[in-house]
Amino acid sequence: MSDDGYWIIRLMLLRGLGVIYLMGFLVACNQFRALCGDRGLEPALPFMRLVPFRDAPSLFYFVRGDHAYLAIALSGVLLSLAAVTGLSDAGGTLLSMTVWFLLWVFYLSFVNIGQTFYAFGWESLLLEAGFLAVFLGPSGAEPSWAVIWLYRWLAFRIMFGAGMIKLRGDSCWHDLTCLDYHFETQPMPNPLSRLFHRLPAPVHKAGVLFNHLAELVLPFLFFLPQPVAGIAAAGALLFLLSIIVSGNFAWLNWLTAVICFSPLDGSFIANLLDVRPGPMLPQPPLFQALTWGVVLLVAAKSVEPARNLFSKRQIMNTSFDPFHLVNTYGAFGSITRExxxxxxxxxxxxxxxxxxxxxxxxxxxxxxxxxxxxxxxxxxxxxxxxxxxxxxxxxxxxxxxxxxxxxxxxxxxxxxxxxxxxxxxxxxxxxxxxxxxxxxxxxxxxxxxxxxxxxxxxxxxxxxxxxxxxxxxxxxxxxxx
Known part of the structure; x- marks a missing residue:
């Protein structure tokens, strides 16, 4: 298992997800109390009085108030730093699973009571990707190829879902004019957005075609043998990079890029960087059993999201359970003109x-x-x-x-x-x-x-x-x- 390159893909997934979790908890530290705290713009306490725990599971049903929000957010920051630095790997499988499980539970607790201010698709995306990370295992143990393939399935649903919602949405995705408007009207432009907006119309049309290639064609190649899957992932990453440099989309594209590491050719990357894994221990039997249980769980919960991908009434950015385990995604089916x-x-x-x-x-x-x-x-x-x-x-x-x-x-x-x-x-x-x-x-x-x-x-x-x-x-x- 150590020679197939999955070990370095796992490392990239874990460190990347740690960075995204860190962003999420820093935002919670700085903003949650003002937005949804005891005296926030949309307080969480009245929401929790009306919505039962089973519909919105959250630790904050048991520990309430601004002090609890800050304590859990700071704890999330510390756990995220442990994940980013690799300290979560130091104690083996049990410590790794515990750190990643707590990250998932803590962030789920904010999302499920965050109401309007946490109703973004990338919240569910982080929770789904973060839940899978519980079962990736520490760097000192053999990687689970099955979980890495679950990330490929997630990468497929993100990219293909975004592509399909565009085909069913705005006519500008068909006549290739969406980028004539997008850079100017996107939610949060950055200093380079004006430059992208003023590119010639043929370049904008080529950009829309590249969008369709990256979202409608390349995702199917994620499941093919190497080097095809790796080349497709590299193309998707190039597309995501173009979005990252042309606008501020929080961590949506950053997180999607991390997930799109999963189809890359780990052996090629290891040879390119001239790095080799250290000795790896086999995973404990209980961990292996839990891993295959997660595979079966994801397979069962994928029926509705998969059906939605090909539905004429496709919905986007929707969770089918309160734990946000297997969701449907999609973005910018319609483009505002002004x-x-x-x-x-x-x-x-x-x-x-x-x-x-x-x-x-x-x-x-x-x-x-x-x-x-x-x-x-x-x-x-x-x-x-x-x-x-x-x-x-x-x-x-x-x-x-x-x-x-x-x-x-x-x-x-x-x-x-x-x-x-x-x-x-x-x-x-x-x-x-x-x-x-x-x-x-x-x-x-x-x-x-x-x-x-x-x-x-x-x-x-x-x-x-x-x-x-x-x-x-x-x-x-x-x-x-």
Whole structure:
């Protein structure tokens, strides 16, 4: 077994997944309490009172509150560092399984109570990939080729699911024009997005064709013998790299790239790097039995996701059980043609007149100030910024509950909420009024962005506004229980 190269593929999977888990728990440390904590924008406690444990299993049904959220997030950071550095391998199979199982349980606990702020497809993807890692075994033991092939099956479902949702979705995937819009309208552009947007139209068309090749053809080759599987994986990794450098998609493409290590030719990589494995012990019989039990479990749970891949009513980014074990994936079936942004502004004037001195709040990642260069964020995830992108969509149809709570928190000068932002224009005292303007954004020339005012997304409001007073009262009752 040690000569087939699976040992180095396992090493790449474990270290890569450790890095992604580290990002996830750092985000939980920095953001979860402000988003879903005791006084967050979408508190988890009222959710847990309404949803039973069996529907959303989480440790936080037993240990509740902001202190528990922080303690589990910090524990996740420490365990992730153990996985990244290889300390989790030091104690053999039992320690390795324990570390990876705890990582999965801890992250599952956040996802299942995170509601809107944790409703992204890459949460389920990390949980599925992280669960399989429990059964990869430590570096000092023989690798389980069966589990590595389960990662190939996962890589296939991610890539092919994304390709199929595009074929059934927007017409621009058929006429090869999606990239004429995508780089400008994607959720979180980075400094290179404008360059990609301004590439010639034939290059954009070639990019769409490459997308179809990577997502609809190459995944089938993941299951063929080497070197075919490895070449297909290399092509998929090149495609994922192009997405990584052209936008900020949190850890979605980074994690997908780690999973796409699984079809690579481990023997070729080992020879290329001139590395050899140390002595490897056989896995304990119980571990081997558990491994094959997981193979049977995944096979049984794959029926619905596999059927969904070829369904005319394909759904994307869906879990079929509360443990997120075998899921369905897909992304960007539709491409937005225009970019809209919500800009929140406040004033301390006595009256919310147009002539009042309005000052804008600046978010960490999403476009706001037209002169500001978009940042590099990924694989870190700015959850509030992403939700602001969804909120600005013309099809949204009304203000989300969390958005109204955000306005209230800014009017209150809530420090926990303000820590999610890049710039607070009212450091000494909160504003009397807040409004939200609705802009159309395009990449600019002299500045990074041009923007055109479309209208008001939210009229000027204060804490005395009748609707806000009602929302705040409901919020306080729910939090108090």
């Amino acid at each position: 970019r809209y942004e919500i800009v929140l502004e406040g004033t301390q004037a006595e009256h919310a007149w147009e002539e009042a001195a309005w000052q804008a709040y600046e978010f960490r990642g999403k476009p706001g100030d037209p002169s500001r260069m978009p940042p590099f964020i990924a694989p870190y995830h700015l959850r509030l910024d992403w939700l602001m992108w969804f909120e600005a969509m013309p099809s949204q149809g009304g203000h989300s509950r969390w958005f109204v709570h955000l306005v209230i928190k800014l009017l209150q000068g809530d420090q926990q909420t303000l820590a999610l932002l890049r710039h607070n224009p009212f450091p000494d005292a909160p504003p009397r009024f807040i409004r939200a303007l609705y802009y159309r954004y395009n990449f600019g020339d002299k500045q990074w962005w041009r923007r055109e005012l479309v209208g008001e997304y939210l009229v000027p409001v204060s804490l005395e506004h009748p609707v806000l007073k009602q929302v705040l009262e409901r919020y306080q009752r729910k939090v108090a229980g």
